[in-house]
Every structure is written in structure tokens, then in C-alpha cells.
Amino acid sequence: MKKMFLGALALMFLTVISCKEATDKAKDAADNVEEVAEEATEKVEEAAEEVAEAVETAADGVPSFSDPAVQEYVNAYEEYMAEYKKIAESKDMTAFAGLSAKGQELATKAQDIAGKLSAEDAQKWTDYMTASSKKMAAYAEAMTQQ
Incomplete structure (x- = not known):
């Protein structure tokens, strides 16, 4: 047991x-x-x-960038493109001539901005500027057409 x-x-x-x-x-x-x-x-x-x-x-169409200065530039460039589009649609050559100074200022700033880009932002920047250039060319073409 x-x-x-x-x-x-x-x-x-x-x-x-x-x-x-x-x-x-x-x-x-x-x-x-x-x-x-x-x-x-x-x-x-x-x-x-x-x-x-x-x-x-x-x-x-506007990417966000890690550097605030780059983002500020892109926002200013967007405003410039909106104004450019409006002038191109109105075909106001006088207003268009006045816009050239702002375009030159942005071009100068773009050179400074390019040196501040991280690798990731550089790709975004390239894509954004390529797309923006195409838009600007389309606006200019629309302005010159009768």
C-alpha cells in the first residue's frame, strides 16, 4: 500500500x-x-x-523638410508660383516684369539652401524643384499662347 x-x-x-x-x-x-x-x-x-x-x-505637391530654413524657402517659392500663375493667366506683362526681382531673389536663396539639405531632404528638394519647374514652364507657355 x-x-x-x-x-x-x-x-x-x-x-x-x-x-x-x-x-x-x-x-x-x-x-x-x-x-x-x-x-x-x-x-x-x-x-x-x-x-x-x-x-x-x-x-x-509641397514636401515637408527637416530644416526650417528650407521649409520657409519652399513656402515662399509656393507663394511666388501662385503669383506667377495668376499673372500668367491674366497675361499682364507689366506685372510679370515686376515679378522678376522676386524670382531672382529666390534663385539666390536656392543656392544657399542647397548646402543645408540632408540626404533625404536633397531627394525631396530635387523632386519638388523638378515638378515646380514643369509647372512654371506650363504657366509660361499658357501666357504666350493666344
Whole structure:
């Protein structure tokens, strides 16, 4: 009877240990799942930020730059382009002549700005200026057409 009792006790002891190990493994798995979920959430948030920035850029064509001086220049250039477009649509050559000083000032500032660009901003800058040049050429062409 002692052997049977000791055998049953040993079996219960092993069962308790096995359950504890299973519980520990389940906790470890839950911790791993939590870590993976947090990492996935972070990646989704980063991707959402990138998409939001891309949408903002695509929506208004004006990228955002990390350097405030560059961003200020781009905003001023946008104002210049809006004024240029308005003058081109009205075909007011007198107003167009007055706009040349502002264009020259912006061109000079562009040379200073180019030296302040990070690698990422340099690509944005190139893309932005290329698109802006195409817009300006279209405005000028519209102005000269009868």
C-alpha cells in the first residue's frame, strides 16, 4: 500500500511540475506574442506616418523638410508660383516684369539652401524643384499662347 501511495504521490508531484512548466511556457509564449504585437504596432504606425507624409506631399505637391530654413524657402517659392500663375493667366506683362526681382531673389536663396539639405531632404528638394519647374514652364507657355 505504501508503494502504491508513494507512486500516486510521485505521479501527482510530476503532474504538478508538468503543469507548472506548461504554465511557464504559456506565459513565455504570451510575452513573445506581446513583443511581436508591439513591434508590429510600431511598424504600422511608422508606415502610417510615411503614408500620411506621402499623401500630404501628393495632395499639395509641397514636401515637408527637416530644416526650417528650407521649409520657409519652399513656402515662399509656393507663394511666388501662385503669383506667377495668376499673372500668367491674366497675361499682364507689366506685372510679370515686376515679378522678376522676386524670382531672382529666390534663385539666390536656392543656392544657399542647397548646402543645408540632408540626404533625404536633397531627394525631396530635387523632386519638388523638378515638378515646380514643369509647372512654371506650363504657366509660361499658357501666357504666350493666344
